[in-house]
Amino acid sequence: MTKYFDGSIAQLEEKVEARLSDYRFQHVRRVRDYAIQLAEANGVDPDQAEVAALVHDYAKERSDSDFIAVIKRKKMDPDLMNWGNYIWHGVVGAEMIHDELGITDSDILTAVREHTTGAGATMSKLSQVIFMADYLEVGRDFDGVQVARDITKQSLGQGVKYQIVHTLARLVKKETPIYPKSLETYNYWVRKEN
Numbered sequence: 001m002t003k004y005f006d007g008s009i010a011q012l013e014e015k016v017e018a019r020l021s022d023y024r025f026q027h028v029r030r031v032r033d034y035a036i037q038l039a040e041a042n043g044v045d046p047d048q049a050e051v052a053a054l055v056h057d058y059a060k061e062r063s064d065s066d067f068i069a070v071i072k073r074k075k076m077d078p079d080l081m082n083w084g085n086y087i088w089h090g091v092v093g094a095e096m097i098h099d100e101l102g103i104t105d106s107d108i109l110t111a112v113r114e115h116t117t118g119a120g121a122t123m124s125k126l127s128q129v130i131f132m133a134d135y136l137e138v139g140r141d142f143d144g145v146q147v148a149r150d151i152t153k154q155s156l157g158q159g160v161k162y163q164i165v166h167t168l169a170r171l172v173k174k175e176t177p178i179y180p181k182s183l184e185t186y187n188y189w190v191r192k193e194n
Helices: 010-017 022-041 046-055 064-073 078-082 085-091 093-099 106-114 126-135 144-156 158-174 180-191
Strands: none
Touching: 010 022, 010 046, 022 046, 022 126, 046 106, 046 126, 064 078, 064 085, 064 093, 078 085, 078 180, 085 093, 085 106, 106 126, 126 144, 126 158, 144 158, 158 180
16 A cells, blocks of 8 residues: 555556556656666655655556546646647646546645746655656667756756756757747756755
8 A cells, every 4th residue: 555546556556557558558667667766865754755746647658538528527727728738738647647547645646747848946846756767767769868868967956957947948949849848847946956
């Protein structure tokens, strides 16, 4: 039993695995492992980080129609209709996690909502851990990943700053629209001294 899920971690893993391809589930497991390490190094409850990491991509492979139905049924921000899975699987996915898995811990649900967008001053250490574990898990192999890991090992906050700066630079280079919360995250972290 875990205090964050009505069942064991093994049962939670089974429920998550049933919703994901093997490729995505292996990513989730690597994020879990990295999140536990970051949590322990940064004074975050490792059990809470484990649950958040296991569910962070729970909705990643859902259809657009599933997300749209939840946005409408829950009367969520209508602007969400202008975005897609990259935003939906966190922001809307947290609602699915709550309803389908019975996870009610507000910090876990917020960490799921923020795992692709980050947040500014309100970003909890748990959210920072999940944000960075998703970015840095051992299966990641992008230019600069080891630099990002080294920075994050020294300072979780500096890792968040590194990620949001580099992610937004990539999106700008691709001329991709940037979700407003990601811009808020960037503006907060580039001004923050850690």
